[in-house]
Amino acid sequence: MKPIVVQSLWRGKVHRMPFMREIAEEVCEKWGIDVSDLLSMSRVRRIAWPRQEFMWECRQIKYADGGYRFSLFVIGQFLGGMDHTTVIHGVRAHEQRRHYLVDDRICHTADQAEAA
Numbered sequence: 001m002k003p004i005v006v007q008s009l010w011r012g013k014v015h016r017m018p019f020m021r022e023i024a025e026e027v028c029e030k031w032g033i034d035v036s037d038l039l040s041m042s043r044v045r046r047i048a049w050p051r052q053e054f055m056w057e058c059r060q061i062k063y064a065d066g067g068y069r070f071s072l073f074v075i076g077q078f079l080g081g082m083d084h085t086t087v088i089h090g091v092r093a094h095e096q097r098r099h100y101l102v103d104d105r106i107c108h109t110a111d112q113a114e115a116a
Helices: 020-031 035-039 045-060 072-078 084-098 110-115
Strands: 004-008 012-016
Touching: 020 035, 020 045, 020 072, 035 045, 045 072, 045 084, 072 084
Parallel strands: none
Antiparallel strands: 004 012
16 A cells, blocks of 8 residues: 555645555455455455455554554454454465465466466
8 A cells, every 4th residue: 555645734745654444445445345344254255355455454554663553453453353363363364365366366376376
């Protein structure tokens, strides 16, 4: 997710970090689901994978000093009170899955990813 450019009365155009709601909307648009689905407790793959991507995207946003913008606890609370360990699992699961994503399609083996 890229920084968002906003107009400031005093400083002109400035970049700001995205809010979690904006990240959720972007991920949901990409996967073709509703934000309410993302926030639900559903464990079906078509909802769980976008939710894990959302967790991963939130953890990628850092301050200039290297600190995370959103803590594991805050991400879990946004998703309806999930435990921080659930968020850790989601981030790690998406990180592993990213290596097999080619043009937003899942390739189940490294050979399929190389061929695509």
